[in-house]
Amino acid sequence: MKRSILSTVIAGLIVSGSAIAYEGKPATAVTEAANASVQASLPFSDKTDFDEATRGFIADLQEGQIVRDDGKPAYSMEDFRFLKGDAPTTANPSLWRQSVLNANSGLFEVTEGVYQVRSWDLANISFIRGTSGWIVIDPLTSTETSAAAIKLLREKVEDLPVSAVILTHSHGDHFGGVKGIVTQEQIDSGDVEVIAPVHFFEESVNENLMAGNQMSRRASYMYGNLLPKSPTGTLGSGLGTTTSAGEFTIVEPTIEISKTPTSLTVDGIDMEFMYTPGAEAPAELMFYIPRFKALMQAEEINKTQHNLYTLRGAKVRSGLDWSKYIQQTIEQYGDEVEISFGSHHWPTWGNERIVDFWEGQRDTYRYIHDETLRLANKGMTMLEVAEAVKLPESLSSGFANRGYYGSVSHNAKAQYQLYYGWFSGNPAELHELPPVEEGRKFIEYMGGADNVIEKARVDFARGEYRWVATALNHVVFAEPENTEAKELLADSLEQMGYQAESGPWRNFYLSGARELRTGVMSAVTPNTSSPDIIKSLSLETYLDYLGVRLNHPEAAKTELAFNVVMPDVNEKFMMKVENGVLNYTMSKQMEEPQATITLDRDILDAINLRQISTEDAIRGGEIRIKGEKARVDEFIALLDVFPFWFNIVTP
Template sequence: MRQTYRAMLLACAMAVPVVPATAQEASESTKAANRAVLDALPFDDRTDFEDAERGFIAPLPGGSIADADGRTVWDVEAMDFLQGDAPDTANPSLWRQGKLNHITGLFEVTDGIYQVRNFDLSVMSFIRGDSGWIVVDPLISTQTAAAGWALLREKVADLPVSAVILTHSHADHFGGIKGIVTPEEVAARDIPVIAPEGFVEEAIGENLIAGNAMSRRASYMFGNLLPKGPEGMIGSGLGTTTSSGTITLIEPTIVIADTPTEMEVDGVEMVFLNTPGAEAPSEFMFWLPAHKALMQAEIINHVLHNLYTLRGTKVRSGDLWAKYIHDVIGRYGDAVEVSFGSHHWPTWGNAEIVEFWEKHRDTYRYIHDETLRLANKGLTMLEIAEEIALPESLATEFANRGYYGTVSHNAKAQYQLYFGWFSGNPAELHELPPAEEGAAFVRYAGGADAVIDKARADHDAGNYRWAATALNHLVFADSENTEARELLADVYTQLGYQAESGPWRNFYLTGAQELRQGVTRGATAQTASADIIRSVPIEMYLDYLAMRLDHPRAADADIALNFVMPDVDETFAVEVANGVMNYRMDVQEDDAQATVTLDRATLDRINLQQTTFPDAIAAGDVTIEGDRDRLMAFLGLLDDFEFWFDIVTD
């Protein structure tokens, strides 16, 4: 028997966990800033809450999800503090979004379409086919995906997987796939795994070449290292946070390259619309004619999304983003009755959906076009970010609020897309690095004590942005200055308390925590999983090795090696000279100093740290004809990366 979502929420309200608080309260300036938000937005509009609770079937059993060793990878109950009005330590708009994202369970979207929400950062959807369930976007981790899959089969229908659809190349939409289906099942039952063109290359590339730094920054962005509570992490806007289970990948069996692509999937008619270069380099939406429903993927959301994501990815085009939504309005605006996506809750009703789509489209169009207009008038990136503001008709829509992306950093992204990092001011051509710049700033300001005195006065007056700039210079000039670190942490905390963006809050509060405590290691999503490593095309792996080369140390190196991989029938040649590594596929060079033979499976074991090159050589899994020292010299030039590097200090 179905229960209402509200009744379930009240039943577990007594189980709110104790969350460690910081020593810092909201300042009077922060309280005033957050009160102003209450006056600016229509908080009495409950439509989103009604939509987020609509169709509720069942909660997540037990309130958390663990792996096989009993380690918790997803904890819904840890966020149960998100009740009532926002405290002084939280922007009330972000608090509202956190409450909406905390609505958890299995939901019916419309006849034949279901979702599990708040089982992970993203949403997993299920479409009833003729013979089974079509699974859309199986979350980040196998454990969270398996929990959602089990709940669907228990509460709705115990049917097999008949297809899997991966809407785009970000890990929160494919990582849990092996919690739903195995590669052996896919092969044996010929289960289609459908993804957009370029999916594998983009899914792997983002998590490999820049993966170490991006994952470290993601630990800030999603608040993975913060305590959950009114003074800590209250969500990321796009969802709560990321799960920390096992990330997997099954390569697509069907790739969608054209718009529109019409296809019948397990008896369900679908029309796929490719949307590359907007929210993800590889992405599509799809239309379900029989349901009059659009699966909007992550092109349409109940947040302003990122045109640049703070964890660090390639800049996205607001122009393309707006045009993709505009195209959908032209195609299906007259017919649509349901719009559901890879995050958040659905929207129902033609008029409501079309208005939602149009205002979302116009938000990306406004940011893109206004940034370019102001740039062409001579304003710089920082000046544009300070001046640009959405018109009231867009800014007062909760779905356009900057809970994830912000107007400020999205405007900077569009400037960067067209003009790069340089504003045209010659003073920016050859700036000092942070530590040297900090030392010079402190010297100009009259010394560390003078900077602290002035910054404390600005802190007390609520001038946090400038205080943060000045104190950041001092901390980079002298990271051992405890008074400066503590004061900067206080400043970051107040900025975090005021932030409407989940990632901004998480960055500020994580920075404050690391200034006070140093780098604290915690559970965070590790994208370099076994499946990702095994799926890397050898060309991409060689690009990764070329990036890892310690180029200054390799400046005088002269290394030429041939490689043979019998199990995958691949050969390539590697050359190191002039401080760089180049390679050629499908060749063996006559002047190579050595030929190295190893299976791709052995290379994968080395990369997964299940063995080492010396051990594999000793075991006979790697053979070398020629100068063995040349191979060892090459391996010795490859750099390793520390994940927990400093961000807020030098």
């Protein structure tokens, strides 16, 4: 997937009632024509995906939602029931088609002995009938959804215990619900083995923690969490519907996969594992099951073009590496495979169809990677490359290669960034003004905001929404109270959202339009700091994050030096603040610190889980300070608390 621990949970936020009441404006004639053009350009008459997305259906939850202990919904299938029939004029028909397919929910038989529950969360949970029990693959985001899935499996297929868990990769929608299907005691006793790629646990706990607040806020746009689920709101993410909003957990693997191939027998089922790090996730694996001639493709192969860069913000992925993993899969299993199923979407059956599907996915990532570098080496800038790269019709006509989640445009930019970074080489772009200052000069040169708005209205009527958005963004940053500019900018973003084939693009455009019209809305959110995650963080990770939170300009005015002792975990370290940065050394103590701080690791966890404040812990004696307490207070005061609901489309 595509997102951090924090943003995974944020992506499942429970939106307040005001979000449901919000409805957008109608599609313009220009948007209707653009969407009609898409309808005419793709093979919509091919219903194979619809047959495969419903093949093997067994049952769904009649109540239409999964509820948490507090009575609030962890996930609602009913929210996506509007997705049926032909696309409305307010939706790209290609994205609508994908969203209709993604909304098929329930328990499905893939083949005898292999089952999936789909669309009860962003991802799929899969089950393999082993000799003694169920082998569970990727137990979703929340314990509530995974527990409901295995309950339905036991009711409708066979009531067996869990014998093993396979976690394909280090994104939260594939492991967060693990304690809904297995307990830590079952793992510790050896009754249940947990298989994952090497570095799964570290990557899952730490990924994007340093940048988590910014990513999580942007994830609220990317996944449409502030939008109604409707023909003028979010249709889902293209990769699936949306994440659940329940209890988020994690366990450590008992078996780690670190090379290709690795052969294991898991509860009587022979499996051949492939280690595929650094493409879709930092730690990932796929595996082949000879008995079923089936590949579990994880998230390396999907019914959409995936992200080489995710719009919430993350490290760029290599399309070259991604394509090579798929090529290795084709070389190893292409002659015999009969079933290909994954962590998202619906399976594919039949050797010829599967190999064609795999080759299309392989060549999509390779084409974008190679063509980006070819054009860049001819002197084109990132924006020029993104505009120029177009998939050949042999790829773009395949629905599985369409940009429902990633897009050719932002994936091409990602490959440019991977090799060349943010700078185009043009010195005029080396030290540009920030948005507010740039906006003020822009409207000054254009003869004032009224003049820009007047010209923008003409261009809006022509359907030139991209330029209207560019021009009016300058006005809004120069004059954030200019209601007329904000309304017209919102209208432009909205029409681009209606035309977008990518689910995240649609969600970004429509979320921006809503925020321009109604302001920043503080929605109700779940607790983003899961106890399992907090307690799994290493002390080094804690300290690195404290270094990020340090107010560096203010910290540069002082020097601080502390010893820290944690008796319950037999840990000690020293840390210093100087030159505006925090440095630390583990397992050492300085001779003359300003203060020595003694606290148990459990207290540090409780503080991070907001179960106790630092001040209360000091007052209650859980934190003991020997030396200059005022210096410790000074350090605490230097730690920033990041606001979540910061502005995105206004200064």
